Amino acid sequence: MKTIGIIYKPNLEKIAKIFEERLKKERFLVKFVTSTISSTFNGVDVSLIIGGDGTILKTVKKLNSPIIGFKGGRLGFLSSYTTKDLDKFIKDLKENSFVEDRRSLLKVYNKHIEKYCLNDAVAMKEPAQKMVDISVSFKDGEFYFHADGVIVSTPTGSTAYALSLGGSILLPNVNAFEITPIAPQFLATRSVIVPDTEEISVKTNYKILLILDGEIVGNFDFFKIKKSDKQIVLLRPKDYDFSKSIKEKMGYGKNFFTQVR
Amino acid sequence: MKTIGIIYKPNLEKIAKIFEERLKKERFLVKFVTSTISSTFNGVDVSLIIGGDGTILKTVKKLNSPIIGFKGGRLGFLSSYTTKDLDKFIKDLKENSFVEDRRSLLKVYNKHIEKYCLNDAVAMKEPAQKMVDISVSFKDGEFYFHADGVIVSTPTGSTAYALSLGGSILLPNVNAFEITPIAPQFLATRSVIVPDTEEISVKTNYKILLILDGEIVGNFDFFKIKKSDKQIVLLRPKDYDFSKSIKEKMGYGKNFFTQVR
Structure with a gap:
């Protein structure tokens, strides 16, 4: 090095x-x-x-x-x-003296684009657009949302925008994606966790924004998402522990046991 | 048959x-x-x-x-x-003409008990008890909650009590557990999703109820949870699709696309 x-x-x-x-x-x-x-x-x-x-x-x-x-x-x-x-x-x-923390990228594609993202793919209406009908389908099922949009995130992205919308925290080594609707009608507000072996198709009834890791890439009414072979490698100090980031950033409990242990 | x-x-x-x-x-x-x-x-x-x-x-x-x-x-x-x-x-x-839907059981144990559950292990204070300090630890981290209790659920149990407390919906084939606090103080309300290869230790500062699949098994201040080798096999009709149960039971969106497809 x-x-x-x-x-x-x-x-x-x-x-x-x-x-x-x-x-x-x-x-x-x-x-x-x-x-x-x-x-x-x-x-x-x-x-x-x-x-x-x-x-x-x-x-x-x-x-x-x-x-x-x-x-x-x-x-x-x-x-x-x-x-x-x-x-x-x-x-x-x-x-x-480091440990490798490997994170997989998502591949997001249709006949017009092939892009990669680390956190999330956000499909979202523009402010002046009406609410959109969204279908999110994969081998084992299909969900529909009438909403402002939907997020498909990696475990890495589960602590980003998805968390702000009520999602769960996925440890980095969980082999899954999180699907989270944005402002859905009809109380269908929960995130759905699917295995990362699934290929996810997102279809909408008109073109809305596609935003990858916060960057607008275009307006589409159809795209697919799957786990990419590409990974990034973060080097961490040997005492690094993901739960520390959660606790530090989110006040996720403190150790009440220091006195009793 | x-x-x-x-x-x-x-x-x-x-x-x-x-x-x-x-x-x-x-x-x-x-x-x-x-x-x-x-x-x-x-x-x-x-x-x-x-x-x-x-x-x-x-x-x-x-x-x-x-x-x-x-x-x-x-x-x-x-x-x-x-x-x-x-x-x-x-x-x-x-x-x-069936498909097998295999669901793993959780093994819940300490030096007093060895039990199995399909949905969830719920550690919960009794009504007259004060809020409890809870540590949930595993190889990759540790979280603390000051709360009424905590739930560790399988994907099967993610649509049970955990869902009522704000958890996500895990498809049955996600290899993960969901950890969900019950009435936590300090806004640490989100579920944490961990790989099901983890062995989870739950420690509390005094004995509280341990409830497996809704059945009280005793009062403890320490127990461990891991994925069991035991599975149950549900036979499903060939057209079964888990997302249908979600949609039917939770009004999780309806197909808005029937008119436009």
């Missing part, structure tokens, strides 16, 4: 420079330091992404290397360190 | 008798017709259970044969026919 790239959120240039200097001082080869990724970067052993989950989402599909996310303040779900953990990170880097 | 047992909910004795007569007329061997199961029944190719999901839950663990559920009115999640489908059922039975 010798050659390193750094990608930073524009307002975090200062921190990126601190990282660059420190890494050089520690005799690592920093091949690029950039805030704009326009094409696939290659030729580094690892890419450091300095920014939040949004910055990671935007850049990670363009990178071929494993990535390590650094977030200001508290941890994000995709970040492995906060920007204050530089010393600890340098130590882990020297000892190559 | 020649020898048949019939178990019925006490208030459905009349229907059980109609089933028995018809089966005998069609030259099947009816080995027992009973409303009380006190020990394991053996020696039949299939057991018909006339009653709702509750009757099936109560009896299925005592049976060694595949089962077919018959419910009055609408379908339950575990029933395969309504009691009005006798003709269709006889036809399917003669042609042996």
Whole structure:
């Protein structure tokens, strides 16, 4: 793990420079330091992404290397360190002391597009459009929603938009997708969890927006979703534990047992 | 598929008798017709259970044969026919035209007990008890709840009590458990979906009720849960589709596309 790239959120240039200097001082080869990724970067052993989950989402599909996310303040779900953990990170880097956290991408396609996303595919009406009739079908069944839209998310995306709409939290290693309606009529509000071996078809009665990882890709009334062979690799410190992110970000309980154990 | 047992909910004795007569007329061997199961029944190719999901839950663990559920009115999640489908059922039975729907049981154990359940293990304070501190831990993490209790459910149980508490709907073939807090403090209300390869430990700061498939088994402050090797086999008509039960029972959308397709 010798050659390193750094990608930073524009307002975090200062921190990126601190990282660059420190890494050089520690005799690592920093091949690029950039805030704009326009094409696939290659030729580094690892890419450091300095920014939040949004910055990671935007850049990670363009990178071929494993990535390590650094977030200001508290941890994000995709970040492995906060920007204050530089010393600890340098130590882990020297000892190559990481665990691989592999996340699968979704493939979203129809006859016009073939795209990939890490968190979710959101099919959603535009504000001026009427509510839409949606069919979500797969080998083992079909559901219908009269709603503003529907989200199909990976376990990674289950803590993103789907969670805001009432979805469950899927641990990253659950082999499933989560289907969550957006503002459905008729109380059909629950998420449906389906095996990730299913190929999901989404059909609507007119064209609505298709948004992948927050990026609008067009207006469609039909597309399919399946698990892709493509994965991204997040490097995590060895003591990383997904449930910590949940507890930190969501106040998901605290350890009441410290006094009684 | 020649020898048949019939178990019925006490208030459905009349229907059980109609089933028995018809089966005998069609030259099947009816080995027992009973409303009380006190020990394991053996020696039949299939057991018909006339009653709702509750009757099936109560009896299925005592049976060694595949089962077919018959419910009055609408379908339950575990029933395969309504009691009005006798003709269709006889036809399917003669042609042996069923699909096997296998459901795994949970094993729930500590040093005092070893029990099995199909839907869920519910750990819950008694009404006069104070809220309880709960730790739910497994290899990949640990969550804490200050709550009235917690439910660990199978995909089968995801449409039972967990659903009433805001959980998601897991298709039967998802390899996961659902952990759902009961009346938690601090807004930690979402279900957490974990792979069914995990062994889950539930620890509480004093003894509360442990309820398996609706049956109280004792008061404990510690127990473990894992997927059991034991499965039950539900026989379904070939056109059965789980999403139909959801749509029928929960008004989960209707097909708006009938006019436009």
